[in-house]
Amino acid sequence: MTTPQTTPGDIREPRLARDGVNRIEWAAREMPVIGLIRERFRREQPLRGVRIGACLHVTTETANLMLALKDGGADVALCASNPLSTQDDVAAALVHEYGIATWAIKGEDNDTYWKHINAVLDTRPQLTMDDGCDLVALLHKERRDLLPVIKGGTEETTTGVIRLRGMMKDGALTYPIVAVNEADTKHMFDNRYGTGQSTLDGITRATNVLWAAKTVVVAGYGWCGRGFASRARGLGAQVIVTEVEPVRALEAVMDGFRVLPMASAATQGDIFVTLTGDVNVIDRQHLEAMKDGAIIANSGHFNDEINIKALEAMAEGKREIRPFVEEYKLGDGRKIHLLGEGRLINLAAAEGHPASVMDMSFANQALSVEYLVMNEGKIAVGVYDVPKEIDREIAALKLSSMGVAIDVLTPEQEAYLSSWESGT
Numbered sequence: 001m002t003t004p005q006t007t008p009g010d011i012r013e014p015r016l017a018r019d020g021v022n023r024i025e026w027a028a029r030e031m032p033v034i035g036l037i038r039e040r041f042r043r044e045q046p047l048r049g050v051r052i053g054a055c056l057h058v059t060t061e062t063a064n065l066m067l068a069l070k071d072g073g074a075d076v077a078l079c080a081s082n083p084l085s086t087q088d089d090v091a092a093a094l095v096h097e098y099g100i101a102t103w104a105i106k107g108e109d110n111d112t113y114w115k116h117i118n119a120v121l122d123t124r125p126q127l128t129m130d131d132g133c134d135l136v137a138l139l140h141k142e143r144r145d146l147l148p149v150i151k152g153g154t155e156e157t158t159t160g161v162i163r164l165r166g167m168m169k170d171g172a173l174t175y176p177i178v179a180v181n182e183a184d185t186k187h188m189f190d191n192r193y194g195t196g197q198s199t200l201d202g203i204t205r206a207t208n209v210l211w212a213a214k215t216v217v218v219a220g221y222g223w224c225g226r227g228f229a230s231r232a233r234g235l236g237a238q239v240i241v242t243e244v245e246p247v248r249a250l251e252a253v254m255d256g257f258r259v260l261p262m263a264s265a266a267t268q269g270d271i272f273v274t275l276t277g278d279v280n281v282i283d284r285q286h287l288e289a290m291k292d293g294a295i296i297a298n299s300g301h302f303n304d305e306i307n308i309k310a311l312e313a314m315a316e317g318k319r320e321i322r323p324f325v326e327e328y329k330l331g332d333g334r335k336i337h338l339l340g341e342g343r344l345i346n347l348a349a350a351e352g353h354p355a356s357v358m359d360m361s362f363a364n365q366a367l368s369v370e371y372l373v374m375n376e377g378k379i380a381v382g383v384y385d386v387p388k389e390i391d392r393e394i395a396a397l398k399l400s401s402m403g404v405a406i407d408v409l410t411p412e413q414e415a416y417l418s419s420w421e422s423g424t
């Protein structure tokens with residue numbers, strides 16, 4: 001017998017809720033910082049009565065963030081920030097075990113995806129929490145009647161921050177948003193070690209390939225590309241990096257990677273991974289140059305980094321040869337394998353970043369939301385960095401949870417650092 005649904009939402013299967021609870025509790029073990037924030041929120045109720053509309057990947061880690069916000073007194077409504085990233089057991093647990101309104105089904109079509117974002121907006125949130133800016137963009141394009149209620153928001157990811165800055169430049173943004181991605185305790189860890197590991201995990205689970213001796217082409221050498229390139233090398237792959245930004249390309253060269261234009265890399269790679277945040281980074285001419293059997297995947301936010309339309313047009317046929325692996329047969333007999341429909345492979349075929357890094361990303365989310373509530377009405381429209389004190393507090397809490405102690409400046413050192421008198 002299934003439990004009747006009293007919390008609003010749209011999920012795949014209520015019977016998955018128990019599995020969801022177990023996995024959410026398992027993730028909590030690796031999220032001590034969120035755990036501490038949750039305890040304090042429970043005592044202090046800093047978010048009492050605040051309605052939060054969140055559009056995030058619905059994972060065990062996100063569930064722990066939602067629970068912290070709820071325990072802080074917030075009314076939370078959640079939907080997926082990608083059609084393929086939802087963990088259905090987590091969505092079931094949120095609705096049926098924790099009473100958190102959740103609209104998210106793994107594999108939902110685009111119409112359902114937008115219907116779910118609209119359902120969250122229907123709860124008339126006062127704060128938005130977005131991952132990729134789809135919720136905020138929809139709000140500004142089609143649900144403008146809700147804007148007067150909104151006091152602020154947060155954004156999780158690089159792509160979302162880029163879109164927000166575009167909105168700001170066009171004068172389209174109407175409320176202040178904290179760019180969580182810009183915190184050091186977010187991008188230096190989540191983007192680098194999280195994406196690095198979870199992308200390898202997603203591709204490995206989807207394909208079971210041996211990385212050793214493969215030629216792996218990494219498109220983009222931002223924090224995510226750096227992390228993935230170093231992990232692929234760690235497993236014995238020969239890594240080629242492609243870049244458009246000279247300083248990053250130089251860094252990749254000095255980190256010991258080969259750097260090539262995609263047109264040259266295309267002929268050499270066995271596995272291609274895009275982590276750029278840009279469009280058609282693997283384009284038709286690159287697909288035309290690839291070796292038979294090439295594997296292509298994306299770990300950037302949107303599924304437009306690979307020109308899938310061109311691949312479809314070039315193909316005579318396709319079949320799903322394994323879950324998350326689509327084999328395209330081209331006119332000249334070559335086969336190209338596209339993973340996870342070109343969507344974030346780490347969340348489509350694996351579980352996203354491990355809890356230990358999401359602990360810091362989501363601590364930034366929780367504390368930024370508290371900061372917005374505490375400073376309501378005092379922050380002008382704009383895109384803001386996470387306050388440095390929050391960033392440092394999270395790093396200190398994480399270190400202490402790991403049992404790592406560090407030095408403190410002596411008074412003499414403090415004075416030295418703030419003086420210009422001493423020199424040679």
Ligand code: ADE
Pocket residue numbers: 056057058059060061062194347351352353354355358
């Ligand atoms: N983004 C990447 N990994 C994630 C995770 N595990 N949970 C939520 N968002 C993510």
